[in-house]
Amino acid sequence: MATIERKAPAYAAEPAAVAALVEGRHGDPFAILGMHGGNGQPLVVRTFQPGARAVRVLAGEALVAELTQTHAAGFFEGEIPLRQEPFAYRLRIAWAVGESEIEDPYRFGNILGEMDVYLLREGTHRKLYEKLGAHPSEMDGVAGTSFAVWAPSAQRVSVVGGFNYWDGRRHPMRNRIECGVWELFIPGVGEGELYKYEIIGADGTMLPQKSDPVALATERSPSTASIVKGLVDRPSRSNSWMVRREARQRRDQPISIYEVHAFSWRRVPEEDNRQLSWRELAEQLVPYVKDMGFTHIELLPISEFPFEGSWGYQPIGLFAPTSRGGDPRDFALFVDACHDADLGLILDWVPGHFPTDPHGLGHFDGTALYEHADPRQGFHQDWNTLIYNYGRREVSNFLLSNALFWLDRFAIDGLRVDAVASMLYLDYSRASDQWVPNKYGGNENLEAISFLKQMNELAYSEVDGAVTVAEESTSWPGVSRPVYLGGLGFGYKWNMGWMHDTLNYIQTDPLYRRFHQGELTFGLVYAFSENFVLPISHDEVVHGKGSLINKMPGDLWQKFANLRAYLAFMWTHPGKKLLFMGCEIAQWREWNHDSSLDWHLLADGPYHKGVQSLVRDLNHTYKKTPALHEFDCEAEGFEWIDYLDAEKSILAYLRKGTDSNRFVVVVCNFTPVVRHGYRLGVPHGGLYREVINTDAGDYGGSGVGNGGVVEGVEEGFHGRPASITLTLPPLSTLVLEPY
Known part of the structure; x- marks a missing residue:
């Protein structure tokens, strides 16, 4: 001009x-x-x-x-x-x-203080979210919003929004070159204002407008603006759950997790199939999970994400609970509802990669800022996503701060870290010429390993009672061992091997199961090498894999009998439990994130209702029976009675607790044949009560059993001083305990 x-x-x-x-x-x-x-x-x-x-x-x-x-x-x-x-x-x-x-x-003066600058430059500002992002605040007695964003290579950064007609010339920001952060206090801007950052990159190119990486709230997709929102008040720490949380999440405690995709658990068909809000989920999901006897809810990722079909596993707003459920205060209310119901809440957390959407983190300041510059290390070929540069201290600090944000500000009880294997290995899902060895010539991602260890050390040292869980699909040693003992420092690890082997077994026609007995028993070879969670997760009921009930062979009756027997085998096997929503009602359809679970099936005869009743009883039995959980992660809690009867596809074992007199006997019959007069060795004689019979009529079974009680006699068998003689129902699992 x-x-x-x-x-x-x-x-x-x-x-x-x-x-x-x-x-x-x-x-x-x-x-x-x-x-x-x-x-x-x-x-x-x-x-x-x-x-x-x-x-x-x-x-x-x-x-x-x-x-x-x-x-x-x-x-x-x-x-x-x-x-x-x-x-x-x-x-x-x-x-x-x-x-x-x-x-x-x-x-107005600086937003960042000298200590903030020092910690940001050092990569140790663990409460990043209190300084970066957009915070309603006062300066010199004037109300407004403090904006701050890390973009060290940018030539110019401006805040844009409705308050300045989205004109990047009006509010250019101050460059704190000491730490690469741009900051500006804008008077008169308050909660609810939409904003983005307009950035001129390192080469002078105007970039697409960027959402705030540390925004505390965002617009609902497909809109992409960030929203000015203050930090929520921390949920109550005084309820009984929080007071006893550390003790409740130890290895010797019952942990049974209901995995949930929050926005397809239940919908409102009368209102255009809309999703439930956080407040509605607090009123409906929380009581349901409590009644079903689970100890925890695990939510698929709820950090803001643009693509519905990613289920949250491609997040952009890591510090913003998705607006699909309401605002952050609504999510805090949901957390409180879980804790008031004595339920723990675990979030799936995704530090492994992020999407390439132009408003996101990719090429944020015109350079490879958050992602690794080398596509052999910075681009995930399977998911077409970008991989964080864990070796850059500011990036690792961004992620570490985000982990603490959920655990501290929202009192989340645990983080389940997604796709850990993809972080650990430089050659994960790559051809031989598509990866770069580490400085020692190996395939281990040393920077990612260091990041994971640091994340776990921070989680356990900074947040009382919180836990971390790894979805790690390889045999990497010591995933759930402390860092000081050479491990990665997670509290628990998903047992993917157990899941694959046992699902393969249960899908096999009973006629041929005698050739596959090892798929059930092999897991006990390594069952105590980690603190395992046994996962039947969302990944097993999507993408053509079929629902859990549809994996079962046989006719209608056999499908349900197989499923009931398998679930009881899972609940009595060493390891904590995780079951994806819909599996507890034996939903026929694969999970579809765009629709509700098929709750109408519960009114469709006894079978679906029976599976639901069984899962409820398994949970309550698991919780009240120390022998089924105290040594979930120690070899002292498991003992084979007989694993060699492959011809009849029968397994029998003991689960034991700290009280040697309080054991349970578990017998699985994975054929549709009733076995009369089946003898097992037991620790002592006396009466044994049937605690669980998956063939009970209440569960939709045929009602074959032992009348609720059997008597042990002092006649040795299976190398034990006493024995019991049972009628084994078809396709069933029995759980018995001595009076």
């Missing part, structure tokens, strides 16, 4: 600097805008107000100067007569229609 034709006054800014400012190219706006002078120099105020007719400077209610327009685009400047030192001022702006008064953003 042309400069107004007049002689430049003595206080005028350099024309080249003004031109860069009004063209949106100036990277140091505080060098021009705001109040300058003092200490013997004349005071000058400069402001850029596109479209303004006049600008006046006010001190209190007094008019102290009228600024001169020195650039036609709307740049105003002028001396302040009779004043020698800087003072707080406001601007009165005359527009084509009407006037407005504003506080000048460029009269």
Whole structure:
């Protein structure tokens, strides 16, 4: 734009600097805008107000100067007569229609303190979310919002939003070159305002507008703006769950997890199939899980994500609970509801990769900032996503701070870390010429390993009672061993091998199961090498794998009998439990994230209701029976009675607790043949009560059993001093305990 034709006054800014400012190219706006002078120099105020007719400077209610327009685009400047030192001022702006008064953003000081800068530069600012992002706040008694974003290679960064007509020229930010953060306090901007960052990259290219990496709230997809939102109050720490949380999540405690995709668990068909809000889930999901006897809910990722079909596993807003369920305070209410119901809440957390959406983290400041620059290390070929550069201290700090954010600010009880194997191995799912060895020539991702160890150490040292869980699908040693013992430091690890082997077995026609007995028993070879969770997760009921009930062979009756026997085998096997929603009602359809579970099946005869009743009873039995959980992760808690009867596809074993007299006997018959007079060795004689019979009529079974009680006799068998003789129902699991 042309400069107004007049002689430049003595206080005028350099024309080249003004031109860069009004063209949106100036990277140091505080060098021009705001109040300058003092200490013997004349005071000058400069402001850029596109479209303004006049600008006046006010001190209190007094008019102290009228600024001169020195650039036609709307740049105003002028001396302040009779004043020698800087003072707080406001601007009165005359527009084509009407006037407005504003506080000048460029009269306010730094947002980041010296310690913030030091910690950010060092990569140890664990409460990043308290400084970066957008925070409603006050400066010098003036209400507004403090914005701060890390973009060290950018030439210019501006806050844009409805408050400035999405015009990046109006609010360019201060560059804290000491730590690469751009900051600006904008008076008058409050909660609920939409905003993004407009960034000119390192090469001078204007980038797509970026969402805030540390936004605490966002618009609902497909909209992509961030929302100004204050930090939520921390949920209550005084309820019984929080007081006893550390003890409740130990290895010797019952942990039974209901895995949930929050927005397809139940929908409202009468209202265009809408999803439930966090508040509705607090009212409906929480009581259901409590009644079913689970100890924990695990949510698929709820950090804001753009693509519904990713189920949350491709997040962009890592610090924002997804707006699909409401605002962050609604999510905090849901957390409180879980804890008030004595339920733990685990979140799936995704530090392994992020999507390439243009408003996201990719190429954030015009460089490979969050992602590794080398595509052999920074691009995930399976998922077409970008991989974090764990070796960059600011990136690892971003992720570590995010982990602590969920555990601290929302009192989340645990993080289940997704796709750990993809982080550990440089050659994960890559051809031999598509990966870069580490400095020792190996395939271990040393930076990711260091990050995971640090994350686990922080989680356990900074947050009382929290746990971490690894979804790790290889035989990496010591995943759930402490870092000081050479492990990765997770509390628990998903047992993917057990899941694959046992599902393969149960899908086999009973006629041929005698050739596959090892698929059930092999898991006991390594069952105590880690603190395992036995997972039947969402991954097993999607993408053509079929629902859990549809994996079962045989006719209708056999399918349900197989499923009931398998679930009881799982609940009595060493390891904590995880079951994906819908499996407890034997849903026929594969899981579909766009629709509700098929709750109507519970009114469709006894079978579905029977499976649900069994899962409820398994959970309550698991919780109240120390022998079934105290040694879930120790070899002392398991003992084979007989694993060699492959011909009949029968397994029998003991589960034991710290009280040697409080054991249970488990017998699985994985054929549709009733076995009469089946003898087993037991520790002692006396009466044994049937605690669980998966063939019971209440579960939709045929009702074959032992009348609820059998008597042990002092006749040795299976190398034990006593024995019991049972009727084994078809396709069943029995659990018995001595009186």
